[in-house]
Each structure stands twice: as C-alpha cells, then as structure tokens.
Amino acid sequence: MLEPSPRAAALIETMTGFLADDVYPAEPVFEEQVREIGEARTQPPVMEELKKKAHDLGLWNLFLPHPEPGHDPLPNLDYARIAELSGRSLHLAPEAMNCAAPDTGNMEVLSMFGTPDQKEQWLRPLLAGSIRSAYVMTEPQVASSDASNIETTIVQDGDEWVINGRKWWISGINRDTCRILILMGITDSSPDAPRHRRHSMVLIPRDTPGITVERDLTVLGFNPFESHVEMTFTDVRVPITNIVGEPGAGFAMSQARLGPGRIHHCMRMIGAAERALELMIARAESRSTFGTRLVDQGVIREWIADSRIEIDQARLYTLYTAHLMDTVGNRAAASEISGIKVAVPNMAARVIDRSMQVHGGGGLSQEFPLARMYAEARIIRMADGPDEVHRRAVARTELRRYTDATTPEPHGVTAHLLPR
Known part of the structure; x- marks a missing residue:
C-alpha cells in the first residue's frame, strides 16, 4: 500500500544519483561561497548550478500536488520518498529542486487561491525558480501559535490596502531574489467579527515603500544564510486586487x-x-x-x-x-x-x-x-x-x-x- 509508484521509483533513483554526484560534493563549495558573499546574501553560484541540474533531471517542483501548466503533480505518498532524500542535505537539496520553504507553501496558496493575474505575475516565476518569496505571519507581541491572535492591520483605503504592523521569524526576506511577500493580518477588527473570519492574506512586492527589516534573528546563536528577521510595515500600500482569495479567508x-x-x-x-x-x-x-x-x-x-x-x-x-x-x-x-x-x-x-x-x-x-x-x-x-x-x-x-x-x-x- 505504501510502495512508490513506478514514476516515483525512477525519480528516487535519479535523486539518489543527484545527491551523490552533485549535492554532497557541493556542500563545502556552498559554505565557502557563503563566507565570501557575507551579508549581501546574493545567490551562491553553486546553487544556480544545482538548480539547473535538478531541473534537467526532472527533480523540479515535485512538492506541488496541484496541476499547473507544465506541471504533472505527484501524490503526497510518492513525494514523501523523494523529500526524505532531499532532507539528507537540508540546506542545499530542497532549494536546488525548487522545493524549499517558504516558497513551497506560497506556491500552494497561489495555486489554490490566486487569481489568473496573480498566478501569471507571481506563481509562474516562483515555479520557474527565477524569484523567491516570504511568508509573513508570526508576530512578537502575541502568541502566534494561535494564528487568530495576529494583530497586523490590513485596512482598505479607496482602491488600496494599507498595512501596518510588526512581524518576526520571517525567513528568506534578505535573499536578493526575494520579490514577493504573502502577509496575513486583520481586515475585520470589529468586536463581533467571527474569530476565524477576521484575517486575510495580501500580496506585497518586496520593494514596496514602508517595509523595514529591523534586525536579523539568530538561531541558537548563529545566523543562517537563509536568515530570519524582525520587520515592520508602516503605511505599506498595495492595490485592492492584491488580496488573496477573499477578505476574511486568511485563517x-x-x-x-x-x-x-x-x-x-x-x-x-x-x-x-x-x-x-x-x-x-x-x-x-x-x-x-x-x-x-x-x-x-x-x-x-x-x-x-x-x-x-x-x-x-x-x-x-x-x-x-x-x-x-x-x-x-x-x-x-x-x-x-x-x-x-x-x-x-x-x-x-x-x-x-x-x-x-x-x-x-x-x-x-x-x-x-x-x-x-x-x-x-x-x-x-x-x-x-x-x-x-x-x-x-x-x-x-x-x-x-x-x-x-x-x-x-x-x-x-x-x-x-x-x-x-
């Protein structure tokens, strides 16, 4: 019952070879290039080489269980075997295969709930691996393990949304290829609003005015290349069409x-x-x-x-x-x-x-x-x-x-x- 399909079995064999021939040898190269890059966090050249190789081998976007143009989805059971192998090199293999968080979750959101225009503008380049993204939910002032606590506000002003709030543990925002954020905040703050219908998600281009990275957050004392940050949003404005799904559906x-x-x-x-x-x-x-x-x-x-x-x-x-x-x-x-x-x-x-x-x-x-x-x-x-x-x-x-x-x-x- 839990055996991989013939397609997955072939991909597992390809993945095993990719790890041995390309990924493991690239690990020390990646570390050296990261040291040379320093705080700029530009893409290490070896990662681009691995991405090209993974794409050529068909080890690309395997996480996405929904059909999209040019994408033939795998069942979760089949992907489980391949994702396990990618975990043997946590910091290289998933990104090389375009299967790294937070992009994976963001692509799923856009695939399931995005409009045709949102998919064309953001999902297509994410699926192509030409840009990266961030998911902006957790906040320092509240217990974010209960997502209904989120306090960042998303207020309509004419044909725009205005976003204000403070977020933290946001990963990937410092990467030079990060182009789009999916932010979760309150659109209905009325006292009688249903608890799970108060929040929405909105798309915010990375270069929108009012976004400030306040500081990097270390993980057990060190700052990983992927980086986690605390950041603020001050009167950040995006078009009303940047809402994902419908208002109130964020939770x-x-x-x-x-x-x-x-x-x-x-x-x-x-x-x-x-x-x-x-x-x-x-x-x-x-x-x-x-x-x-x-x-x-x-x-x-x-x-x-x-x-x-x-x-x-x-x-x-x-x-x-x-x-x-x-x-x-x-x-x-x-x-x-x-x-x-x-x-x-x-x-x-x-x-x-x-x-x-x-x-x-x-x-x-x-x-x-x-x-x-x-x-x-x-x-x-x-x-x-x-x-x-x-x-x-x-x-x-x-x-x-x-x-x-x-x-x-x-x-x-x-x-x-x-x-x-």
Whole structure:
C-alpha cells in the first residue's frame, strides 16, 4: 500500500544519483561561497548550478500536488520518498529542486487561491525558480501559535490596502531574489467579527515603500544564510486586487498552506536522521577509546539500534499520513499531520544528538552537517505550530472519537470502540 509508484521509483533513483554526484560534493563549495558573499546574501553560484541540474533531471517542483501548466503533480505518498532524500542535505537539496520553504507553501496558496493575474505575475516565476518569496505571519507581541491572535492591520483605503504592523521569524526576506511577500493580518477588527473570519492574506512586492527589516534573528546563536528577521510595515500600500482569495479567508488559507508544509518538514527530517545515523556508524567504526572501537561499545550499539527503530517508526507514520492525504484529504488527515509534526522532529533531534555525541567535539563544529541538522530539528518543533498545539489537536480528535463511539444509538446500543 505504501510502495512508490513506478514514476516515483525512477525519480528516487535519479535523486539518489543527484545527491551523490552533485549535492554532497557541493556542500563545502556552498559554505565557502557563503563566507565570501557575507551579508549581501546574493545567490551562491553553486546553487544556480544545482538548480539547473535538478531541473534537467526532472527533480523540479515535485512538492506541488496541484496541476499547473507544465506541471504533472505527484501524490503526497510518492513525494514523501523523494523529500526524505532531499532532507539528507537540508540546506542545499530542497532549494536546488525548487522545493524549499517558504516558497513551497506560497506556491500552494497561489495555486489554490490566486487569481489568473496573480498566478501569471507571481506563481509562474516562483515555479520557474527565477524569484523567491516570504511568508509573513508570526508576530512578537502575541502568541502566534494561535494564528487568530495576529494583530497586523490590513485596512482598505479607496482602491488600496494599507498595512501596518510588526512581524518576526520571517525567513528568506534578505535573499536578493526575494520579490514577493504573502502577509496575513486583520481586515475585520470589529468586536463581533467571527474569530476565524477576521484575517486575510495580501500580496506585497518586496520593494514596496514602508517595509523595514529591523534586525536579523539568530538561531541558537548563529545566523543562517537563509536568515530570519524582525520587520515592520508602516503605511505599506498595495492595490485592492492584491488580496488573496477573499477578505476574511486568511485563517482557512493559512491552514490549507501549513498542512502540506508540515508533512514536507517531516519527510525531510527523516532524511536528515538517516544521514546522521550513517555518520554515527562511520564515526564509531573509525574511532577507538581505551583500547576498544566505539562501535563495539554496548551503549553505542544501543544508540544505533534505537535510532534505526525510531527512524523506521517515524517513516511509516509519515507515509501513512501521506497516504491519507492522497485518499481522504488533508482535513480528514489533520490529526495524523499533527501527530507526525510532533513525532518526527523529536525523533530526528534524538538521532542527531546521538550522532553528535559519537563525533565528540567535531559534532558541534562546521566539520560535519550535524550541528546544522540539530538546529533545524529544533526549529521544526516550533515552525508551522509548536508541539503543544499539535498534541492538543490530536487529543481533541481522540476525545471526539471516544465521545462519538460511546454515545448510545437510537435503540440504546453503545457503539463499539473500534480502531480507526
């Protein structure tokens, strides 16, 4: 049931070769070019080379499950296998394949809800990989894990929207190819407005006056090339036609956007964990302490075994969730999406941490990809909703199922508590 289709199997083989022949050798080159570029954050030449190669190999826009001109979509289940492989090089492979956040979610929003003009102006160049984008939702003054708290205002003034507010943890905005922002804010601030009908999404070109990047935000003390920022919007004006969907639909669209994004993160985290396990074994095979190879130490073998068990459990959970998304839809699979969003990043953090420990001081340095992986796993425990929110969603679903199953039927018979 969870096996890849023939098309996906061929893409998996191509992806495996792309990683070995192009991506892994490019990792140190990318790091060197990033150091040379410095704060300018212009596109490293090696990334453009990887993008061209990925495009030529057909490893392009595979994340998008909706048909678009020139795009033949893959089911989520098939993409899961390929995304896992891309996670083995988190900072190179997804972007090289035009499958990196936040562009993926923004392209989904435009594909599902954009007008023909919005698609022509922004979706087409995003699908072509010629520009990048940012998703602007989280705010420092409120608990943004509840998106209905968002306070940035989007006020109509004649034939324009006027945007005012402060946002943070906005990624990609400093990249020189970033051209468009999708911002979520309040369009209906009346006291009696329905809680989930107050917010809207609006398209804001990056060069619109009134946008100010206040500062970069470090991640566990370092500033990644992708960059996260705090930024303000002061009387930013865009045409009334820049609304995405309809006014008041922002919350619903954010959920439509985040569902696939959550499973994409999980797919990639499994790949990162697999690579961390391979590095752990290779390091343990090559190092000795107190006259004994690390790999022969009981505790190391226990870490290896636990890692394999946990990775395989997480993979099956994720593939099952992808299968549900393909067969019953994202809404019906919402509890499973929340479940993997908790289980997988936590699993990956444990596996990566073990690998770092086996690598000793090297595991904390730039010598290996482990420190970057660990930081990414920690970020994902908060990105697209923190663990606690997703646990709450899973519990709510289970309690509802229990209530439904124990409610007496018309003739006084109680339904059996059957597994889903």
